[in-house]
Amino acid sequence: MxxxxxxxxxxxxxxxxxxxxxxxxxxxxxxxxxxxxxxxxxxxxxxxxxxxxxxxxxxxxxxxxxxxxxxxxxxxxxxxxxxxxxxxxxxxxxxxxxxxxxSTYRHISISIMQINAGVLTEFLNPHIEIQEVTKKLATSYLEDKSSFVRRHILPENWFSDSCKVDLEIKMDNKTLEKKFSLQVREAIKIIEEQTENNLYFNLSFIDANKMSIDKKKSVLDHSDQTIEFIGLDRNDVQDKLNRIQSKNIVLEISDSKEKLLEVISLADVEYIEISFDRKSEKNIDNVKKIVDKQIAKKTIKNSISNRMTIGLIGIEKNFAKEIINHCSNEDFVIRFINVEFESLLNGLSHEIVNFHFDRLEKKAAKILIEKLRKKNHSFILKFKSLTNHEVQRLIEIAPIKQEDIQIIKKKTLSELFMNTSMPKLELSEFSERGIEYLLEINEKGFIP
Incomplete structure (x- = not known):
């Protein structure tokens, strides 16, 4: 190298x-x-x-x-x-x-972008979930200390009479029975008593995810969380609205100018978020703006684009359900701001989401980053509510030096010609240009 x-x-x-x-x-x-x-x-x-x-x-x-x-x-x-x-x-x-x-600055935000909701659930959920396993596997997970789940997923000291399990029995994608806070021996007995074929079982090991419990005490209880669902259809939006509780909702709609003007006229909201095409707008102030309804209407009417994107800020749930049926578009983004944690876990499945930890202080942010690193999750670190002088100072002193380029492989053209799988025409063109070596460079994506 x-x-x-x-x-x-x-x-x-x-x-x-x-x-x-x-x-x-x-x-x-x-x-x-x-x-x-x-x-x-x-x-x-x-x-x-x-x-x-x-x-x-x-x-x-x-x-x-x-x-x-x-x-x-x-x-x-x-x-x-x-x-x-x-x-x-x-x-x-x-x-x-x-x-x-x-030291009391509390406007740090850490965002996990484009993450599968199932992966996010594993990261956040204080319980460990085992989904749709057979009768044999379910009993094995509960009673066999040498099983994969017991050895690699559950804590070493998990197995005791004080530990609880939630049990769900399913067949043909329908729930037949649910039992909560069972002792392990009770769950095993219920599973072994089942005589029907084609049954599947969901197990939830209560408070077994020690990392998530620590995260709740040190991070979740000291921050606000926002979940953003991307590319949902009408039914998906309705489902999320029914399942998830939050202090504020933003419904993002992309549609024709005419349809958006109708929506704004109907919407009982004070402010509208207008998004512009980043490729066509060079002024950073114009990428996304929050304006009142009258300015929003004027901006949309004067826009040269036939389609635009708006966000209805602080929209009520019932009106959100009405508005999605009024739109011709079938592609929505919905943000639940300052979300209620338990309802969030209930509303996640396997869609792609953005998740934001907001209003963090330094200590909680550092703990969160350490936990994200352990799971190899990428994230965006934001400092908000800065003055112009703080912005300049932050960029100036941030230790974001890029690393040197590394050449990890070096091959001569003569070596490559000996490889029958290599394209000879391209190699001949390199030779005619006087190129003697081909290098494989690790350029690290020019990050950060």
């Missing part, structure tokens, strides 16, 4: 630099330039994607390092937030490097 030094192979890095910029990406030092135009009166958020973790010399996590560099507890952080921006403008650049967000 060869690591390309940035100074020695500057031409390679220059080429990559230009390639990244051509795709509207930014290198960290260049990213600060647009911030000079940010207004003082607005609040901003910064999102970090693909922050890396390395285990070569101990664990080095860019997300954790970002917290340590930005959310600190020095004296400057205890200054009233109203005068912070004026102080930041007057301190020297060397002091700026040590000025972080307040």
């Amino acid at each position: 060869i690591i390309l030094d940035r100074n020695k192979y500057s031409r390679v890095y220059t080429f990559i630099y230009e390639a990244v910029k051509s795709k509207n990406g930014y290198v960290q030092q260049d990213f600060l330039l647009p911030f000079e135009t940010l207004k003082d009166s607005k609040a901003y958020e910064v999102a970090f994607n693909d922050l890396t973790v390395r285990q070569d010399c101990g664990s080095t996590d860019q997300a954790i390092e970002t917290f340590d560099c930005t959310v600190s507890e020095n004296q400057l952080n205890r200054i009233d937030h109203r005068i912070a921006s004026s102080i930041i403008q007057t301190v020297s650049s060397s002091v700026k490097q040590n000025v972080g967000l307040s």
Whole structure:
């Protein structure tokens, strides 16, 4: 393996630099330039994607390092937030490097995007679920200490009289019987008494997921959670509305301008979220806006697009059910904001969702990131409600240095010609251009 030094192979890095910029990406030092135009009166958020973790010399996590560099507890952080921006403008650049967000800052958000709801359930659920197993397997899981479930899924000390099991008996996709909070021996007896063929059993080992229980105490109880369901049809939306409880709902609709104007006229909401095509709108302020109903109508009428996307903010459940039947579109996005946890677990199946942990403090955020890393879940780290000066400072000091490129394989053309599976015409073209070697490069996706 060869690591390309940035100074020695500057031409390679220059080429990559230009390639990244051509795709509207930014290198960290260049990213600060647009911030000079940010207004003082607005609040901003910064999102970090693909922050890396390395285990070569101990664990080095860019997300954790970002917290340590930005959310600190020095004296400057205890200054009233109203005068912070004026102080930041007057301190020297060397002091700026040590000025972080307040230790009481509670606007950290961690988002898991495009995750299967079944995988999310496994991560969040305090109970361990075994779905649709045969009579033989169900009894084996309950009584056999050497079974896979007992050895690898349940905690070592799980088996005792104090542990409880929920049991569901099913046949032909219909529930025949449900029993709750059974002792293990009671569950085994009920299963063994069943004489029907083609029965399947669902087992729920109550509070057996120790990692999830710890997560609830240290993270869920200290944050707000938002679940976003993507690409649902009418029936799916109705089902989620019936199952999930939350403090707020946003229903996102993509349809023709005419249909959206009708929906806005009918909607008993104060604010509308309007989404614009990111490819056609260069001004970042115009990607997504929240406006009142009158401005929303005017914006839609003046738009050159025939189809647009709006979000109805704070919509009532009953009206949401009515509105989806009024739309010609069969593709909806629905967000349950500050969701009630137990109802959330009841409403998840195997759809694709986005999940957000909001209003986190540093301690809870660090615990959550450590648990996400253990499960190899990707996430987005966001800092919200920032001033323009905090945005610039955060980007400037965040430890998001990209790693050097690694050449992991090097082959000569003569070696490749000996491989009968390689295309000879392409290799001949390389040879005519004077190319002697082909390299396989680990470029790490230009992250973070």
